[in-house]
Amino acid sequence: MKSPLISATIITIGVSACVTAASNEEISSKAAAMLKSSFKANGQATLDRLDQDATQHLCSEFAGKAPPRDVAQKIEALNLATVKYPTDGNLLGDWKNGEKIAQEGRGKQFSDDPAGPVGGNCYACHQLSPQELSYGTIGPSLYQFGKLRGYGPETQRYAYGKIYNPDAYAACSNMPRFGHNGILSEQQIKDVTALLMDPASPVNR
């Protein structure tokens, strides 16, 4: 964790020197200090969740918009290095479990049972199986994901990697880094990859 933090600091200094005035940094650090005094730990949601890693820190500077190309490339490289593929080489699990994970919105909130299920909540932002009408639009439609892109090993690797760490492919993505941040297990990511990539999955029917 040390070296990404140091490089983030270097990048941040670079960005603020080029793009914004020094006072912007002061406002940012005041806001961060304000956050620290405005929350209390509640169950699994401990105060260290307010501490940003390099990617979160950099992405917060662009107010929800895409960062400049050079910054984006640095963030993507930083995150691509974190993607860990399954050692058994098999990327596809059970799409039926994948569908359940895509539907499950619980997990990691202070109101959730820490021993209870943790889902991907994919439908909150994406269309997937056409049977589910209640889907969000923050992310693109993933209906026919495999059918449109082909079912080959490269696409499988892309799908798995994208779920594991979306910032490796699109800096400051709105999508959580499910593998990198330990939200979903390796098996769960395989199952969701199967939901996208199995020809028998309703996503591809």
Add this chain to the structure above:
Amino acid sequence: MILRAERRELGSCRAASLILTQSACVLALSFCVTACALAQTSAVDEIAKYRAALQDGNPAELWEARGEDLWKQKRGPKQVSLEGCDLGLGPGIVKGAYTRLPMYFADADRVMDLETRLVWCMVTLQGYNESEAKKQPFGNGERKSDIEALVAFVTSTSRGMPMNVALKHPKEVEMYQAGEKIFSYRGGPHDFGCVTCHADEGKRIRLQDLPNLTTREGAQKAYTTWPAYRVSQGELRSFEWRLYDCFRQQRFPELLFGSDASIALTLYLARNANGAIFDAPAIKR
């Protein structure tokens, strides 16, 4: 008192008819979805109709009436009412106060939102200690919140007035700037910030429309319709509750009631809503 009783009865009648309308809509909706396999756009249309039907009667009136009683009653260790409370326009002036908040108060040397100022008055005028005054910031089933009732009353008197939040005092400017930064601050296991859901046009979570709070129109539409009676919870919810529950879903720790981050975000959004006509307490799903 007779008027008050009538008003309450009217409120309960409206609440009952509302529940009927609501169940009919939900039934109709689920029948169509399962039996007719409606296209998704039609489901969205049905939800729009349901939302329109909700506007018929608003149980928020019950909170407004209780809040007015709480405002006028002699309460607390000092047995005084809140009628001497200065919400920014002078002691006892309620009408229009919410359209100016949050603002800097010299007596507290702090920028305060409505909820924080109410607690301040409960402490300084009525003699409550701070933890007592803050112990039930949000209602929960049988345990109703006095703060939410007071919020309903105070905000209701600003209905129809334009938002008019000033950034004059340096501490107001500082709070606004901090609010803008916090709005963009991404963190937690999901990397979420306010911007994840509220920085783009025309997006939804599941079927729930999301306002783009980075535009003037988006902030105006959203801010002027809180507080709101939430049908799904059977509670009137204050703006502090709105922020508290957003952060819960962001997987952040628990936002402290009356905290600076809460006030900073409120100031950021309230100021961006300037010029829009305040239209709450509203009613939402």
